[in-house]
Amino acid sequence: MFLGGGSNVLFCKDYDGLIIRNNIKGIHIEREDEQYVYLKAYSGEVWHELVMHCVERNWGGIENLSLIPGTVGAAPMQNIGAYGVELEKCFVELEALNLETLELQTFNKEQCQFGYRESVFKRHLKGHYFIYSITLKLDKHPHSNIEYGDIRQILSEKGTAPESASIREVSDAIIAIRSSKLPDPKVLGNSGSFFKNPVIPVDQFEKLKTDFPDIKHFPQENGVKVPAAWLIEQCGWKGKRVGETGSHAKQALVLVNYGAAKGEEIYQLALDIIQSVKDKFGILLEPEVNLIN
Numbered sequence: 001m002f003l004g005g006g007s008n009v010l011f012c013k014d015y016d017g018l019i020i021r022n023n024i025k026g027i028h029i030e031r032e033d034e035q036y037v038y039l040k041a042y043s044g045e046v047w048h049e050l051v052m053h054c055v056e057r058n059w060g061g062i063e064n065l066s067l068i069p070g071t072v073g074a075a076p077m078q079n080i081g082a083y084g085v086e087l088e089k090c091f092v093e094l095e096a097l098n099l100e101t102l103e104l105q106t107f108n109k110e111q112c113q114f115g116y117r118e119s120v121f122k123r124h125l126k127g128h129y130f131i132y133s134i135t136l137k138l139d140k141h142p143h144s145n146i147e148y149g150d151i152r153q154i155l156s157e158k159g160t161a162p163e164s165a166s167i168r169e170v171s172d173a174i175i176a177i178r179s180s181k182l183p184d185p186k187v188l189g190n191s192g193s194f195f196k197n198p199v200i201p202v203d204q205f206e207k208l209k210t211d212f213p214d215i216k217h218f219p220q221e222n223g224v225k226v227p228a229a230w231l232i233e234q235c236g237w238k239g240k241r242v243g244e245t246g247s248h249a250k251q252a253l254v255l256v257n258y259g260a261a262k263g264e265e266i267y268q269l270a271l272d273i274i275q276s277v278k279d280k281f282g283i284l285l286e287p288e289v290n291l292i293n
Helices: 047-056 074-078 151-157 167-181 202-211 228-234 263-281
Strands: 009-011 027-032 036-042 091-098 104-108 129-139 189-193 218-220 223-225 245-247 254-257 290-292
Touching (some): 151 167, 202 223, 245 263, 254 263
Parallel strands (some): 009 290
Antiparallel strands (some): 091 104, 245 254
């Protein structure tokens, strides 16, 4: 098993095998023109440090993904995203080692089969490849997405006109938002957002809206996204502690370990939350975290 930062993995039991820590580092320009930089980063790089590398050079595209924990190699596997931006927006290709033939293969965006927190490497190619590097297309004349969440509000509070905000200012705003809502894993054990935000059919949403008029939602091309945090909070889990586990008081989507919980206890809490949301809303939550059980 290959492990990067381990920030999106829940061990429900001891792993029966060899774990290899990925520490392959390097960031360099593959090519560039007047508009874009094509940047290659190796999979052992810390993701946030890559974001800061780009922000410092005013290369736009991933500033909304500031402070996401983990390594570069996990980014395409998970198709990481936050605040209205997903990795696939600026993704060009990746190199991956075929673990059977030990040959490097290149996968373009289409071959990665990106979805919401999904890729081919989480499905039928899971365990068959080791992601070695990724190449991103970054804009030298960036225009950041500031429409999601509280980004505009934070920028305004800091005296910055949202429409003219630099990517540094957008990144700083997102770091401030994430820091205010998400516990520091060095202080309180957590893996960030534990569940995916479900996307449900329009007709199912309309029925739910009849019973829950204030249901939060975001229209999508393939249905309606309902925030998992809202669903969990409505079921009474936000801030609730169960033994040494619990749902975080500031963000219901984050499951925490108060210090002595084992992996299977966190997993049981997740199962209980999934069941309660299903019973109340008829929606089945899916873990975003990779489960080793």
